[in-house]
Amino acid sequence: MMKMAKKILIIEPELIYRELIAAEFSGIISDYIFVLNGKVAVKHIKQAGLPDIIITELAMPIMDGINFINILIRAKVIPRQLIILYDLTPLHFSYIKTRLKKIFPEIASWNIVFFNKQIQTFNNLLKII
Amino acid sequence: MKLINIPFQYLSESQFARKRGLEVVEVIEIGKRIALSDENLEKYAWQLTQVIKQTQPTIIAIERKETSGLTTPWTNAEYLKLLETGKKVATGLGVKLTNGGIDGDELIVFFANFLKLSDREKYQNLIAKLDINRKLFLTNIKYSIKVKLIEQKLHEFLKIYKKVGIDFLNVNWNYANPEVLFEVLNFIKNLTGMEIISTEFIKPYDKDISKKLLETVNRLKLKCVIYYFGIESLLGEELVNKLGKFTKKAEQLKSFIWWHYNKKPRVSSIFTEKAENDENG
Numbered sequence: 001m002m003k004m005a006k007k008i009l010i011i012e013p014e015l016i017y018r019e020l021i022a023a024e025f026s027g028i029i030s031d032y033i034f035v036l037n038g039k040v041a042v043k044h045i046k047q048a049g050l051p052d053i054i055i056t057e058l059a060m061p062i063m064d065g066i067n068f069i070n071i072l073i074r075a076k077v078i079p080r081q082l083i084i085l086y087d088l089t090p091l092h093f094s095y096i097k098t099r100l101k102k103i104f105p106e107i108a109s110w111n112i113v114f115f116n117k118q119i120q121t122f123n124n125l126l127k128i129i
Numbered sequence: 130m131k132l133i134n135i136p137f138q139y140l141s142e143s144q145f146a147r148k149r150g151l152e153v154v155e156v157i158e159i160g161k162r163i164a165l166s167d168e169n170l171e172k173y174a175w176q177l178t179q180v181i182k183q184t185q186p187t188i189i190a191i192e193r194k195e196t197s198g199l200t201t202p203w204t205n206a207e208y209l210k211l212l213e214t215g216k217k218v219a220t221g222l223g224v225k226l227t228n229g230g231i232d233g234d235e236l237i238v239f240f241a242n243f244l245k246l247s248d249r250e251k252y253q254n255l256i257a258k259l260d261i262n263r264k265l266f267l268t269n270i271k272y273s274i275k276v277k278l279i280e281q282k283l284h285e286f287l288k289i290y291k292k293v294g295i296d297f298l299n300v301n302w303n304y305a306n307p308e309v310l311f312e313v314l315n316f317i318k319n320l321t322g323m324e325i326i327s328t329e330f331i332k333p334y335d336k337d338i339s340k341k342l343l344e345t346v347n348r349l350k351l352k353c354v355i356y357y358f359g360i361e362s363l364l365g366e367e368l369v370n371k372l373g374k375f376t377k378k379a380e381q382l383k384s385f386i387w388w389h390y391n392k393k394p395r396v397s398s399i400f401t402e403k404a405e406n407d408e409n410g
Contacts, residue, residue: 013331014303015234016266019275059359061303061329066363087260087305092334099363118260 004129007051008032011041011068012085013060020122021055028126037061038068045077053129055083055115058096066100073106082110083128087117132173134158135180143184149389154328154355155186156229157215162202165210173211177218188353190299190328191215192229205285212293228290230301230329231283233313234263237304238279240313241267258309287321297352298323305333305359307341314349326353334360 008029012018013036025032035041037060045051058065065084072079086093093116101108113128135158143153157177163169181189191212203211212226219226237259244252256264266272290298298321302310318325330346332339346354358364368379375383387393 015232015279016238016263019272020262020266023272023275059303059331059334061301061331061357061359064359064361066360088334096334096360096363117262121262121265 003027004029006031006053006129008053008055008129009041009044009051010034011036011038011054011056011060011065013037013057017057017085017117017122021125024122024126029129038063038065038071041068042071050077050079053081053083054079055085055125057085058088059086066103069100069104069107073104078110080111081129082112083115083125084112085115085117132160132163132169133176133180134160140180140183143186145390147185149391151389152188153184153186154188154190154227154353155180155184156190156192156328158192158229159203159211162207165207170210170214174214174218177215178222181218181222181224186224188225188227188297188326189215189219190227190229205289209289209292212289212295216293216295225296226293227295227297227299227326227328228286230299230327231286233300233302233304235279235283236300236313236317237263237309238267238276239283240316242276242280243316255309255312258306260306263304290323291321296324297326300325300327301329302327303329303331303359305331305335305338305342307338307345310342311345311349314351318349324352325349326351328353328355330354330356331359332356334363 006029008025008031010018010021010032012021012034018034022034033044035044038056039062041054041056042063056065056068069082086096088096093114097114115125115128135155143155147153157180177189212228216226241252241255244255256267259267267276298317300314300317304310314325317323332342368376368382370376383393
């Protein structure tokens with residue numbers, strides 16, 4: 001596979017998922033950074049600027065993915081591509097997806113992909129990117 | 130030279146909580162790596178003493194970013210020195226000591242590896258309970274080096290904690306599986322003989338699983354657990370009814386905060402903003 005020169009910020013609190021993502025990126029994507037929650041991600045974007053892709057989990061301690069998206073909207077920052085990771089039951093996910101669109105009508109025009117960690121393995125991430 | 134990073138806001142919040150009769154766990158974040166000379170260790174001990182005197186915590190959790198993955202700026206030998214100094218200071222001031230928090234996934238890997246070598250059937254049962262990605266990580270040869278590294282790293286950490294004699298073993302738990310939680314923590318508790326606490330325990334969005342996790346925490350008799358709501362901003366919905374007003378639960382929460390803190394709660398949820406604005410006219 002071709003090497004990609006995209007900058008990627010990954011907000012993922014769980015160690016095994018971070019390791020699996022890093023293994024898939026190995027040799028293909030080198031410009032990526034992991035942070036453990038939304039709060040650290042906001043700090044990182046303020047310092048390093050907006051990456052090409054943001055991959056974020058929804059459920060996190062300190063600051064969750066929804067509050068993180070809220071901060072982006074308030075700061076009028078539109079991610080070039082946002083990949084939302086989740087491991088919810090289909091019923092809960094469908095509810096949360098509907099709620100997200102209702103709370104944040106702004107995201108209707110964003111480039112968003114949802115990624116279910118319960119049924120997809122991380123080699124599928126590269127296909128999305 | 131600042132060896133400890135604690136924002137002033139946190140110190141004042143801890144003082145406030147303590148004065149209102151709440152017990153405080155103060156997380157001590159270690160700053161940038163420097164040479165740990167005797168002089169620097171003395172400065173660190175002095176800074177730690179000041180933080181404890183100001184906040185009067187019940188427990189201090191000395192964090193060296195052991196939760197941030199495999200690479201950490203401080204070596205094990207240095208972390209041992211920081212913990213030993215922390216133990217001396219904390220004991221002198223009548224405060225309990227814990228680590229910053231072992232990642233729950235590290236414990237799962239450690240437990241799985243133990244079972245793999247000792248009880249194949251139990252190992253297979255554990256693997257069957259895990260999600261697709263954790264299963265893949267533990268069983269695919271591609272990740273075996275990483276699995277070994279995680280296991281070795283945790284083994285080293287546990288040796289350090291034992292040597293220092295920390296009062297509690299602190300675990301960060303984020304996996305919404307009550308059975309795995311019980312098996313893993315029960316194993317670690319028996320293996321180390323240490324009391325377990327969690328200063329970062331994620332409650333999932335699913336109410337049934339959340340309830341079962343709480344029951345498991347009670348079964349495990351964990352001494353201290355600080356819960357985070359995984360999707361906190363959406364759970365804020367429970368605080369507001371369909372008309373956008375605060376629910377009974379929200380009013381109870383407000384009363385609780387008034388009682389403990391003697392001040393109006395600051396509500397930051399996306400959902401509660403409307404109710405808050407309506408209330409303020």
